[in-house]
Amino acid sequence: MIHKEVQIDRLCAAIDNAEADLVELTQKLINIPTINPPAKNYREICDLLSARLSRSGFKCELVRAHGAVGDTDRYPRWNIIARHEGKHTGQCVHFNSHTDVVDVGEGWTVDPFAGEVKDGKIYGRGACDMKGGLAASIIACEKFIQIYPDYNGAIEISGTADEESGGFGGVAYLAEQGWFNPERVQHVIIPEPLNKDRICLGHRGVLWTEIETHGHIAHGSMPFQGDCAVRHMGAVLEALEHSLYPSLANKKTAMPVVPEQARQSTLNINSIHGGLTEPEDGYTGMPSALVPDRCRMVLDRRFIIEEDIDDVRQELQSLLLEVGQSRKKFKATTKELFSVIPSMTNKDAPIVTAVTKAIVEQLGKEPDFVVSPGTYDQKHIDRIGRLKNCIAYGPGILDLAHQPDEYIGIQDMLDSAKVMARSLVSLLTDK
Numbered sequence: 001m002i003h004k005e006v007q008i009d010r011l012c013a014a015i016d017n018a019e020a021d022l023v024e025l026t027q028k029l030i031n032i033p034t035i036n037p038p039a040k041n042y043r044e045i046c047d048l049l050s051a052r053l054s055r056s057g058f059k060c061e062l063v064r065a066h067g068a069v070g071d072t073d074r075y076p077r078w079n080i081i082a083r084h085e086g087k088h089t090g091q092c093v094h095f096n097s098h099t100d101v102v103d104v105g106e107g108w109t110v111d112p113f114a115g116e117v118k119d120g121k122i123y124g125r126g127a128c129d130m131k132g133g134l135a136a137s138i139i140a141c142e143k144f145i146q147i148y149p150d151y152n153g154a155i156e157i158s159g160t161a162d163e164e165s166g167g168f169g170g171v172a173y174l175a176e177q178g179w180f181n182p183e184r185v186q187h188v189i190i191p192e193p194l195n196k197d198r199i200c201l202g203h204r205g206v207l208w209t210e211i212e213t214h215g216h217i218a219h220g221s222m223p224f225q226g227d228c229a230v231r232h233m234g235a236v237l238e239a240l241e242h243s244l245y246p247s248l249a250n251k252k253t254a255m256p257v258v259p260e261q262a263r264q265s266t267l268n269i270n271s272i273h274g275g276l277t278e279p280e281d282g283y284t285g286m287p288s289a290l291v292p293d294r295c296r297m298v299l300d301r302r303f304i305i306e307e308d309i310d311d312v313r314q315e316l317q318s319l320l321l322e323v324g325q326s327r328k329k330f331k332a333t334t335k336e337l338f339s340v341i342p343s344m345t346n347k348d349a350p351i352v353t354a355v356t357k358a359i360v361e362q363l364g365k366e367p368d369f370v371v372s373p374g375t376y377d378q379k380h381i382d383r384i385g386r387l388k389n390c391i392a393y394g395p396g397i398l399d400l401a402h403q404p405d406e407y408i409g410i411q412d413m414l415d416s417a418k419v420m421a422r423s424l425v426s427l428l429t430d431k
């Protein structure tokens with residue numbers, strides 16, 4: 001017993017002593033602008049990770065998502081999977097981080113790719129979402145291997161592409177190729193920035209639908225000779241306001257979604273286009289007089305685990321049918337663009353139990369269990385990989401993701417690295 005505690009203390013001390021290394025690794029990751037879209041520098045970041053993890057005894061494989069959405073010779077979708085085998089048979093714990101970041105945007109007061117350190121924080125695009133989490137997981141694994149060289153099973157670390165654009169050239173591709181098969185991987189932690197004392201069990205579902213209303217083109221001075229597709233869409237919008245929005249507000253979920261306003265079904269009108277296309281910048285001419293013959297709208301519906309995706313689809317079709325009953329010549333077609341089933345790992349799953357225990361021991365408090373309003377790569381691990389024992393746990397404040405002056409706290413990274421390392425102790429050593 002005493003010996004075990006001494007070992008854990010040595011593990012935590014080793015992580016604390018690696019602070020400079022952790023900061024430098026995070027900076028090096030931030031220095032590579034892996035902006036997606038379009039998907040820049042994926043190969044460079046995989047090479048950096050491969051060099052680092054090979055030195056630490058991992059066997060590294062680089063996998064390009066040939067044929068996946070977006071994969072081209074100009075923007076190849078590279079992924080890395082690194083594996084370290086323990087001394088004895090046992091289970092495999094996998095840490096999955098996406099390496100892509102969103103575009104910089106306006107409003108920065110620091111260089112977004114310099115990795116500047118100020119007041120205990122590292123600044124940069126991707127610092128919190130999620131290069132800081134990736135670096136913390138690497139330090140956690142390296143130090144665990146150093147202190148517990150005789151561990152059971154295996155550890156994997158992956159750096160994957162395209163999470164910010166759906167993950168098709170990343171985790172989805174790898175899951176299709178069998179990398180997340182429960183035969184070879186038993187536990188997955190995704191170090192997304194959910195705060196060091198929270199465990200994210202999953203996410204709500206998504207259904208993106210494009211609706212197109214059809215009309216008839218005519219001269220704008222004689223609209224009665226045409227049929228205005230934008231007016232038809234106006235009727236759809238009104239039905240959304242009067243019937244769908246109020247009903248969604250009443251669909252509450254038992255999922256612990258944060259922020260709390262997302263603890264229900266929601267709907268966003270993503271875009272609407274009708275009539276003439278927008279003129280290019282610099283065009284100074286007048287528009288022409290036309291009755292628009294088509295109008296398109298994209299709806300982003302987020303649904304809860306209590307709802308069935310077929311009911312969500314049906315709800316929209318019924319609404320369009322209803323609009324059609326009160327309008328002559330109403331014609332609307334729909335196209336489904338994207339869908340994701342809600343995912344929520346059981347609270348008594350082994351990975352949840354291990355990380356909960358580690359948080360209690362490291363931070364002296366019970367974790368909060370949360371669910372994300374939007375999806376992340378857990379969807380592919382769950383649905384394609386059929387691996388249910390998966391959570392998101394990592395340092396950083398979610399609200400900073402995608403913002404200007406994004407940062408990660410160094411102490412938060414150290415604390416969550418210790419939680420990750422303690423979780424490895426309970427999953428991969430004899431208790």
Ligand SMILES: [Zn+2]
Nearest residue numbers: 129130163192
């Ligand atoms: Zn992320």
